[in-house]
Structures are given as structure tokens and as C-alpha cells.
Amino acid sequence: MTNKALLLMSIAALPITPAKAQSQPQPLEATAQAIAAAPVDEGEILVTARRRSEAVQDVPLAVSVVGGAQIESTGAFNISRLVQLQPTVQFNTSNPRNTAINIRGLGAPFGLTNDGIEQGVGLYIDQVYYARIAASTLDFVDVEQVEVLRGPQGTLYGKNTTAGALNITTRRPTFDFEGRAELSYGNLDFIQAKASVSGPLVADKLAARISVSLSKRNGTLFNTVTGRDVNETDNLGLRGQLFWQASETIDVTLSGDYNRQNPEAFAQNYVTVVPTARAANRQFANLARLSNYAPASTNPFDRLVDNDSPLQARQVIAGASLLANWDIGPATITSISAWRKWDWLPSNDRDFTGLPITTISANPSQQRQLSQELRLTSNGSNRFDYVVGLFYFRQTINTQGVQEQGSAAGLWLLGPTVNAANPGLINGLRSDNDIRYTNDSAALYGKLTWNVSDTISIAPGVRVNYDKKDGSYSSVVTGGLTPVTPAQQTIKNGVLQNQNYQAVFSDWNLSGDVTLAWKPSDEILAYATYARSFKSGGINLSGIPTRADGVTPATELATVRPESVNHYEFGLKTQFGGNAATINLAAFRTDITDYQATVISGAVGVIRGYLANVPKVRSEGFELDVALRPAKDLNAYFNLAYTDAKYISFPGAPPPIELSGGAVQFVDASGGRLPGVSRYAISYGAEYRIPSAVFGQEGDFYVGVDGSLRSDFSSSATPSTVQNIEGYVLTNLRAGYRTQGGWELFGWVRNAFDTEYFDFLTAAPSSTGLIVGQLGDPRTYGVTAKARF
Template structure:
């Protein structure tokens, strides 16, 4: 128990009990039957209660672009994690090449596209029962016993903190109940899928209630590794959650919670998708290299779902934590304390060359995160002319990463040119061992007002003062041990090792090839900064069911430090220490919205238009620095995202409901002159740039073998990666009474237009538009539900991601989405 929470408890034991009774369970103002009938995404549909502004409010009264998905809808639709849920949320994008390399974006903004860098934070805040989750990788768990998911679009920096420049996702689990209840669920499906879930809740005494929930999921993989005989992209999850609610008296309650989640799906592998032309010499592009090494992929059709990856695959992660939420009703206001400790243990193994050749035989970055957070909030009670929320927030996070990369006997031929390319020993066994540490401390004071000077007119200003302090440590030691080479290079001795070779000499060239492939370096970046963010919203209630609002927000995302290696300086004598840190993102956001309900609230239509500009946008670059394997962070000048969205639902009768939601998003780089070049403009002779910005030669046309390559590209005006211009979701459900229950048929569809899957737009990495359809047919009553389901009904073949193999060989690898799956689920409540 934190000091703040303990203080609340001690004070509460002697405080008089103000008037007011806390509810046993947060209950939306709709019946249980209506909750079962809600569409897969809903931001209306009756008086649904949310906590988007850190207080309970009807969703239609909240002047924020917000989508709400109920727990029963999540269970019935099979959208049991963020990756699946995004199909019901047109403005949300979730990408994951593995759990650590995951990103949540809203309206195309949030995190840079590419591999994760420990020193950068996300732009979409993720909250579980009011607890901020510091890494998106720790948000990839399956939902268990969830009451609702709230998705807040647009900057939420006042109440939700510094790193919510694109929005926030707020998950609320079901609370302990003083009415005994239990539920079990069992399901089977294709690919030998088995799911089992159970929850039980009830009183332990007159003022103490307990809820326990658990879930197991097992499914065989959808991708066949023909080399090992193992199937990949499995589902292997186990989870447990316990909550204890203690009502000290009428005005004070404490909720103790703990959760644990274990996953090892052998997931997210990428393999041969297609080949493009680069500016490497033709003999060093993919086709020639594969021929020289006698290699052919098991299939050139990625939807045969066959690969031959030769490195060990692992994606084990363990997620867990404990929290204490204390509420004290003081009469005019409620004081809330949220204390939490969480951890995330990531144990990966990857095949980073993506093919069945021993090029990179080991590539992994096991990470362990621990975080502690403490939040105090004072929120006014009642429906007066002036409501307020005031608070303070403290957060401390550590991340320890033990990286390693090992090159194999095919690496010399694949990565090098000249005589060294023909000598496997030059890179065989070359090993980089990285020690990476990160320490992050943040403190904030915040406040939000809601003033109603006249009936129906609301003014809601907010302000947040934030302090960040970050420090890191990066140390890469490079070694090789084989029949020809034996050395260890560190940041301290690499210059002395190089000096032992005459200049020029073959030995010097070989040593540079080795240390440029994996570079020894050490540095300790530091960053600290104060920031002030704020917003103001004006809203007007034309009628009880028609509301309009306009918002301006000035927000920021915390500055970062580079913890994936740095590029060399201009003289190639050491790392460029000026690239250790990246500046905070600064956001200007404008939004207008309309929330409406008609026909006795059976028809809901909400719409929002937005314009967001971010200066000093944090992006991944490489600048042809071959010694930076994973890229590093830099600030792009400016990006812009603008568009409009709508959520519409209609319930003509109890027997049917339909919904249709959509988003149009125009997201572009406004100013990004030092971006990484796409593969068709990479791999050739790197041109240099003088102090005036003049190139040392003429760049070659895209895909010119042996051409001249720019050191970086100006991609100003290009679209941001990962975001479709149009994204739609639609569906509904019809029901017919049969016996003492209902037969029902549900459908959920989604479509998104094409999008770029590379930080810089490339002809080879566009993912075509695709549509997905999911159906379910079943029978249910209040305490029982049985239904069959089919996901991806038409077996659509599509990619979740396309990536470029490092080294500009021209190989494009992909991560396919799941094929058609089907199954049967039965649940029973007691």
C-alpha cells in the first residue's frame, strides 16, 4: 500500500460519513438484455456510463470523440485483444511484428513506424483500471472479464498525461459484486483451438467482496515452418486476475487488484512476400545472392503460409502487477488514490534475416520492465455550475535489456562486397552483446474545470504541468571467435585495434567490415525537461439529445533518448553524440464534434472533424549508417493529420440493431527532409553532403543496379505509414424469440483502403485495400449462450505488415493476417 493510500485509510477511519452511497457495481443505464444486443462498436445506444473525464458521465454528454465497446460485445464478437478490436474501430491502428515491437496509433499518430527503441514513449496512453501502462508491449494481453473499453480520440494530455498526443485507451474490468455470481465459458475451433474462461464474484462479509477471473487459450499455428516441422503464429495464453473490494464505510472503498498473464504464441514471424529492385550492384541483390548460395524459399506465394526460418523462434512474455484504488467521498468532492506496481518480462528469439540461410543466426533483445505509479485526484461531486478535477501524478520506470546478435556463415556473402564476401570466416560468429538500461521518472500536476455559465453552455479548460527525467546506458561489445579471427572490440579499444593495421591494407578493410556490420560503442544519454500542456473545450446542449463541441489542445509527447545504437560522426572516428536525444513532440490540435440521438434514442449519430499538427515529430531514421542495425530516432520537422469520423447506430426494435462507423484520415509528413530512403533508392554508392547541403554526385534513378544513393531522402508531402485514408466498420444483429431465449445472427464487417508499410513510401511496401467479415449464429437467454462463429468468412488473403530486409537486398517480407477460422462457444452464468 502506498503512503498516500495508507493516509487515506487512516483519515477515513475517524472521518464522519457524509451523505451518499457508493454503488456495489458500476452499471450502465441499459438493461442486461440491451447490453447483450449492443453492436460490436458503440458510442451511444442508451445512457452508457463512462469515465473518460475521470468521473462517471453519460457517454453522449462527454464532449470528446469517444467509442465504447461493452464487455458482452467483446466476448460475443471474439475481439479479445487490441489487435482484433481495431477492426471495429476505424480510427485505430494496431501493429505488432512481435509483442515488444507493438504500436497503437490513432488517426495515424502515436508511435513511429518500425522497430521499438527503448528510449521512446508512445503517443497513445493505455490504461487498465485507471493504471497507466508504460509500454505498449505490455498491453498485448487477452481481455479477461472486461466491463468496457473506452477509446478516446485526439490529445488527452490534461487528464491522461504527457504521452496521449493521439488519444487514450481506457479498459475497465468488472468489479467485485456483493451479489453472488459466476460464469464459465468453453470454446473449440479450427486449428485445434481451445478456450476456457471462468469468473466468480461474491461477498466475503457485509463489506468485503471478491472477484476472481481466469482464462486459457490454446491454438495451433497458421504458418508452417518446413525446416523444423513446427507451426508458427500459435495462441498460447494463460491469465488470472483477482480483485478484493473493501467498503470501509458508506464513503470509503478500497479495491486491491492483482493480475498475471503468460503468453508464448511463437508469433509474428515475417517471411518472403516479394522482391524489388534496389541500387545495390546486381550481383549483390536478392536473386543473385540466393542463387550463389543455392537457396530458394519453400514458396514464393506468401499465402501458402510456408517458411523455412532457421533460427529459433520464441515470443514468451509475462505481464503482471498489483494495484490499490482508494475512493473517499468527502461530500462536495471525492478523493481518489491509484497506486500501482507492474512488470513485463519479454524473452524473444527471432530470425532477423527472415529466410532459411544462416545470415543472422541470433537476434534478440530480452527486456524486463518495472514501473511504479501513484496518482491522487480530487473530483467534485454533484451537477453544479462548476465541476472540477485536480490531481498529481508520479511515475517511475526502469527497463533492462540484454541484446545479442550473431552472424552466421552466410553473412559475409550476403552483407559484404569484394574479397571479404567470399570468405565466410570474416563474419561467421561475429557477435554483438548489448547492455541497455533505461530509467524514467515523471511528475505532473493537473486540473480540469467544467463551467456552465448558462443552461446548456459549457466551458471546460484544462492545464497540466509535467516534468520528465530520463537516463540511459548503451554498451555494445563485439567479438568473433573462429579459425581465422579472434578478438573482442569495445568502445575503449576499437581505435587501438584499428591502429594495428596499416592504412591501407586488406586486414584494415576486413576489420572495418566487421565493426561496421556490428559496431562496438558505449554512451550514456540524459534528458530532462519541463512542459506545460492545456486544452479548452466549449460545448452547447441544443436539446437533451443534441450536443455540439469545439476543442483546442496544446499537447506534447515527452522527449526521448536513443537506445538502439548511434550513427558515426562525420569523420567516422566515433559515434555522433549529438543524436543521443530527441526533442519532445509539440502538438496543436483543433476539433469540432456533434453528438445526436433521435427516435427516442434508438438512432445515434456522432461525428467529429479534426486537424492535428505535430512539430519535432519523433521518427526512425538511418541515414545509410550501416553500423546502426535497428535505426535510431530523430525529429522530423512537422506532420499533419486531418479528417473526419462518424459513429452511427440504429435500433429499430428490440429484435434488431445495426451500426456503421467510418473515418477519413489525411495524414502526411509536412516537413521531413532527412528521412530514410525507400529500398529502391538505397544500397548503391552513398553520396556525401557538404556543409552547404550539396551532394557529391548525381543520385541514380530508383532501382538502378550499382547506382548512386542519397544519404537520406526528402519525403515531405508523403503519407504517414500505417494509416489508410478510408476505414469503415459495419454490422448488426437480428434476434427472434425461441423458447425462453432468442436465436440471433450477428455480422461484423470492416474495410480499409491501401496503406504504406514502410517509414518512407515505397512501390514495394504498399498493402492493398482489404475487407474482413465475421459472423456468429446462436441462441441465448439471460444465463446461457451458445453460438457458432466464423472469422474472416471469405478467407481474405492480406498482410498485416510488410518490411524490408536490412542491407538493401530487395527482399520484402510480410506478416500475413489470419486465414478463415471457425468454432463453437458455450457460456453459462450462475
């Protein structure tokens, strides 16, 4: 059977297609690898970006697809590795809670997470919205394909997203028995096992699928204090699905999943020390001398740390969903009911040294979410297509923050002079925080596509949205030296202080978009889009600055205004030579007013920031996606993203690390670039196959290469001269043999040239000048065996 035939059969498995087409659900096998992420193949690439199954080249959106086969062959088994195939996506994580996915430089503020705001990039798995982006740090489990949608998506998706969406689809249950198994082993004792089995329980009526994924790897850093490797991998994922074909027109899918991560991980190590605006006796070198302290190594690529506080990053993400489709003839009614939970139990070393400065820093958190979406999707017509939906979402979060200072805190946080006059003042000073948050959101959205002629279509969309958020923050400070004088209490308050406030945000919003598309031939599609979108306002739930008295919370800073977004995009999609070449180009500009950013308080001991609105931000650029088949057995791809993302107006920005600790409280960052995004990012690769028969089975020997390049980027929320990360190139190699009968064996090398690079840099608290970083993976290598039956 041809790849194209398999793809056409797989339409039945998509949950948004008419139910009567699903009487024999088949796994959607993305045999054609993704435009912008994979080599060309014979079949069409099908996407559900517009809530119906369509060829990606017929969709007037900037959308890229990575198929399950490409994910497995390149080792992109989670979103952080997927970024190497998708140059327009940025992924930043210092631990699962503090994780952000951005597209074109936009999406979430750079820095530590604040519970009271939303992501600008939506994460959807099997049509269910995941409110906590922490799920993106876990392994993919039995994934069919990943669609990356760029730009606002509020008129097609339940939760409003201003920067884009990741739409992940897992493999569906089948009425034909099938199974898959994969086992990988590599250096650092890396082991990864994946398996799934699918088949009928009741012929033509009830089918089931069970999937499991397990990944373990030793750490890539060595902790000289504990004598153990850290930054390890320890992931477990389970997924189960039941598919019920209730009638020719009604089908129901019940899904459940459990994901657990429990590594000793997310340490950051010494990178450098820079001068700050503090007095000379409060610089890192002098404080280290007085403490008789030296870092484990001053060369970060020695991969040594000296964390004296426990490291833990345990999280459990689980949930269940019920998806029902009812084909009523001209349209399909779809209902998606979902419940999800996220439990987070961390421990960090937030002074980043082997000294007892901050001995405890942890923010255990529990989230629960309920969502209900009801959608009506047309089944196709000659003149009009439409999607209309209702969406309700409720989220609750309870976070218990703890920070405790140790015996070295006085010297490092107060300075030698103040500490000498007040010995032991903040030793044992502790803050216990209780954070409560409730988020209710409801929306009516819709998009109409008017096919004016065989070549021209106009697609307006609209969204009416209501959000209400209730939050409270309580910090109770105990410990330290007692009793104290009023002057000493003021010093203690400058490190940690009691704070209690409540805040409410509620707002209605009307937004929309319109797309004009022109398809003069089967090989060419041109489109232009304008979108007026928004990102809901939020509540500061990590503490806020105080008024002039140094005690009273500045409650006017407890909430942040919504972002207002104007987005413009022009795209051209082309194919040549009977699918031998695909060249897609998108140019965009996004203007944001009241951009939500994380800024840092001037308090001495504060390690978390608070949210504020930046007057204006802009991201503009273009993306080029090329996929080629220059010869029958050779596939190649090349993707380029040029992104110029900057602050247009940011007059009240916090000072960067080199100006911190002095008289300068604010700087004008207008014109500075946004953090985390490179001006140029490229991915490229090729695979060459040699058809051969082994032991009587037809198959292919193959060699493949995948590479990625990022130019330099800022790692500071306020542009800094010392917190920029140099650009780098990563190269991955693979070679192996695959049969048409369903088994494959290949070896792989990732980061083949052992490139030394940073994922991001962080300025340690208290303006001592210490900069720490999170290192990218070193060279890894191994072998993978796969089988299908």
C-alpha cells in the first residue's frame, strides 16, 4: 500500500472528522515528514490546524508539522529537543515550573514563573488545553504528529493564544491489532523504552490503545558536595484510550494519562563574575575571600557544581478526557470534556554556591483544571466552511513557597559592614508563603471561510472572551535574631518581610481576525492575515514591592493589564516538480501594547520578580521552509527564521546586572531586544537511502544528518552587556537499516562535535556579580532498535 493511501485511510482516526468516517479508525501515520522539519515524502501532510483534516499546503496559516517518524528518528522525544527542528520556537526552562515556550520571541515573560498569568503559546494534546506548560518537559508518549501554529489562534482554539499553539496528536486506537516497540541505549547510561499496543475489544464497536514510555539517563554535571551526578533524566509516561463506535454517526473516545518526572536535576553552575554597582567590599570576589570560598570550577564546561541544598524536581501530571463526535450531516458536533492535575514538589539551591546563604528555596504547587469545549464544524461545502465553538475553563492553584536564609546570608546579603554590626541577624530568617489562585474563563469563538471562487477565499473570525481571576498572597516571616531594634527590623524586612494581599481581575474582550487567500493553481497558495488579539490580564502572586514606608504592599501593582496585539502576516506556499520541492515563505509583524514582563524588585534578598506592563513591544521577521527531493532516495530540508523582537518603549526597566545594587533604580530599555530569541535560527538536514534486501526482507540502508544554528541572544529581561549567549551550531548524525516489514536498527550521535553552549544565563541574587548558567547537553551517542507488528 502506498504512503498516500495510508494517509487517506488515516483520516478516519482524526477526532474532528465526521463520525461515520471513523467506523474503521486507523493510526494517522505521518509518512510525509513535516514541512520545516523533515524530508519530503510521497504523500500529503495532513493537519487539523483549522479543526478539520486538510493538506498542510492548502491551509492559509504559518504551520509546520513534525511527524511521529521524524520525532523518533531524530531523538526529539520532548519539546526541548523539538526546538532544534523548529527554528521559530524558543524553549526556556530552569525547572518544570519555570518553563516557557515562545514563538517568534513572544508568549511568556522571561524569568521565574508567576502563577497569576497565562501563556501566550497554547499547548494542546488531543485537543485538550494544558494550562501548565510544565507538561512540555516530559517525554512524548505515542505521538502521531506535532503541529506548530504561528501567530494568534483565538478564533479556532478554545483558549486564547496570542503567539501560537502546539497542537499534539497521539496515535488512536485501531480495530486491527497492532503493536510498536522501541528500545534505545546510549552513553551516560541512557535508556529509553517505548511500547504501545492497539486492537479491538468488540469487533467494529470498541477498540483500545495502551502506551508507555520510560527514559533514564545519568546526570551531565557532577556535584562536588554530594559526590553525585546531577541534571539527570527520570521520566515515566502512561497513556490509555478507549474508542467506541456507538453508531455510524457517533463515536466516543475516553483517554487517560499519567506522567511522572523525578530527577535530581536543574542545577546551574558558575559561568563568570562581573562588576556591579555595589561597593567594592560587596562584590563577589571580596565576599568569597571573606568566606574562604572558591567555586567547584571557574570553567563551566568542567561540568562541576557545589550545590549544598538538595536538588529535586518531582512532578506528576495526569488527567482524563472524553471526546465525542456526532455527525449530523452538514456538520459535526464535537464535545471535549477534560480534567487535569499537576503536582510539583521541588527543591533548589538558589544561591548557586556551596555556601549556606539561601538554604531552602522551594515552591511546591498543586494545580487542578476543568475544561469543556463544544464545537460545530462544517463537513465541507462548495461555498462556505465554518467552525463555531463554546469553551469554558476553570483552574485552581495552591502554591506553598518557602525561603530560608543560612549562616552565610548576613555577609552575602547585607555586606561585611552591616553584618559585622549585626551578627546573626538573618541567620535562620524564613518566609512561608501561601498562594491561592482561581481562574475562570469562558469564550464564544468562530471562523467562517467564504470560498468566493475556486481560487479566492475570505475567512473572518471573531472571539468574545470573559476572564475572572481571584488571587491571594500571604507571606509569614519568622526566625532570625530576636529581639531586635527597629533599625534591625528594617534590615530584616529588606531581606524577607511579612506581606498579605488579595487581588481580583475580570474583563470582557472582543477580538478577531481575517484572512484573504488566493490559490491560482494546485501548487501555489498566497495569503494575508490581520488579527486583533489579546492576552488576558493577570495577578502578581510572587509578592509585590512596598510603598515608601517599606512595609505596606503597593497593591496598585497587584494586577497587570491585558496585552493588546495587532498582528500582520503574508505567506506564500509553493510546490514544484510533483512534490519534489516545497518552498514556503511567511513574513510577519506583531505589535503588542502593555506587554507583560517580569521585573526584579530592589529588595536585597528577593530572588523572584513581579509582573509589570511594558508600554510597547514588537516582533517582526520572516520564515523560509524548504523541503527537497533532488533524487528518489535523497530527502533534504532547510528552514530559516529571522526574528527581530525588541522593546519599542520600556522607559522604566529594571537595571541589568552590571548596573544593579547602586543608585540607578530604572533604566530605559527602549530599542533593546527581547530575551531568549536569536535574530537568526536555522535547521537543516538530509537523509540518503540505499534500497537493499537483508535476510530476504526488502528495506533501506540510510544515513542522515540534522543540524541547527542559533545566532547570539540575550539572556536578561533587561538588555545587558554581560548576559548575552554566543551563537552555536549543533549537528546530529544517524545511520541504520529499516525494513518494509516494520523493524529498524540505527546508531546515532547527537551534538556530534561536542559543541559547548548554554541554554540560558542567570544573574544570581543580591547583585554580587555572579552569573550562572544552564549548560546544553554534551555529545551523546547510542543505538536504537524499533519494531512494528
